[in-house]
Amino acid sequence: MLDQLSLDINGLTVNYGAFVALRGVTLTVGRGEIVVLLGANGAGKSTLFRTISGLQKPTSGSITYGRTNLVGLSPEGIIRMGIAQCPEGRLLFPELSVEKNLVLGGYIHRRDKGGVKDGLEEVYALFPILRDKRHQAAGSMSGGQQQMLAIGRALMARPKVLLLDEPSLGLAPLVVEQVLEVVQRINAAGTSVLLAEQNAYAALSIAHRGYVLENGVLTLEGTQQALLGNDAVRSAYIGV
Numbered sequence: 587m588l589d590q591l592s593l594d595i596n597g598l599t600v601n602y603g604a605f606v607a608l609r610g611v612t613l614t615v616g617r618g619e620i621v622v623l624l625g626a627n628g629a630g631k632s633t634l635f636r637t638i639s640g641l642q643k644p645t646s647g648s649i650t651y652g653r654t655n656l657v658g659l660s661p662e663g664i665i666r667m668g669i670a671q672c673p674e675g676r677l678l679f680p681e682l683s684v685e686k687n688l689v690l691g692g693y694i695h696r697r698d699k700g701g702v703k704d705g706l707e708e709v710y711a712l713f714p715i716l717r718d719k720r721h722q723a724a725g726s727m728s729g730g731q732q733q734m735l736a737i738g739r740a741l742m743a744r745p746k747v748l749l750l751d752e753p754s755l756g757l758a759p760l761v762v763e764q765v766l767e768v769v770q771r772i773n774a775a776g777t778s779v780l781l782a783e784q785n786a787y788a789a790l791s792i793a794h795r796g797y798v799l800e801n802g803v804l805t806l807e808g809t810q811q812a813l814l815g816n817d818a819v820r821s822a823y824i825g826v
């Protein structure tokens with residue numbers, strides 16, 4: 587994990603016009619960590635992810651990966667730094683085959699054909715079901731399989747940091763477990779993960795640390811154990 591660096595967000599504020607979506611957010615994803623970002627609908631999780639990925643300009647604050655300031659880099663430049671996002675809602679091309687979806691992801695991230703081929707092999711090794719279904723339309727697969735495909739597409743970039751925006755959305759509990767188990771394997775293979783979730787119990791079961799985001803402000807941070815035991819987290823996100 588020597589080539590991994592820490593992703594550091596400092597005092598990040600993001601506006602949509604006059605509306606402040608994130609206010610002074612400070613958060614770190616350390617080397618090799620799985621960090622969960624908990625927050626209800628509208629808290630600002632996707633805004634944070636889009637800002638890290640260069641799709642949204644911050645009003646103020648910094649985002650650094652190692653010594654590199656990511657603010658102002660193009661989305662492609664940020665992917666090339668090793669930070670890839672699997673967006674909320676998956677955003678696949680439903681009529682295209684599974685493999686075409688992966689290859690398209692690969693072309694954005696890997697200029698060379700050999701790289702794309704290696705990437706496919708890596709993704710198929712992680713998700714054998716995607717190899718079996720590689721000629722089927724992405725939209726014909728189950729929600730869980732489509733989520734695996736969306737994660738696979740992000741992995742085509744060989745990221746060092748994977749940003750996963752609500753992968754459990756709309757999936758049955760058993761499928762959520764399968765997806766999160768794969769996230770753990772990706773992490774064990776050396777990729778740091780920032781995971782946005784409303785499903786706190788499932789997410790905390792695999793996370794090392796976490797933060798709680800409410801109305802654009804971080805209100806709590808702690809280890810997996812501390813958050814699982816926190817009354818506010820339990821009542822707001824675990825439903826106890």
Ligand SMILES: Nc1ncnc2c1ncn2[C@@H]1O[C@H](COP(=O)(O)OP(=O)(O)O)[C@@H](O)[C@H]1O
Nearest residue numbers: 602605607625626627628629630631632633634
């Ligand atoms: N493009 C946009 N323009 C204006 N407001 C937005 C836009 N995207 C998100 N918002 C608002 O910003 C807030 C945070 O949204 P979002 O980051 O999507 O939260 P989450 O991902 O936690 O559900 C919400 O109030 C949402 O309505």
Ligand SMILES: [Mg+2]
Nearest residue numbers: 631632633674
């Ligand atoms: Mg969101």
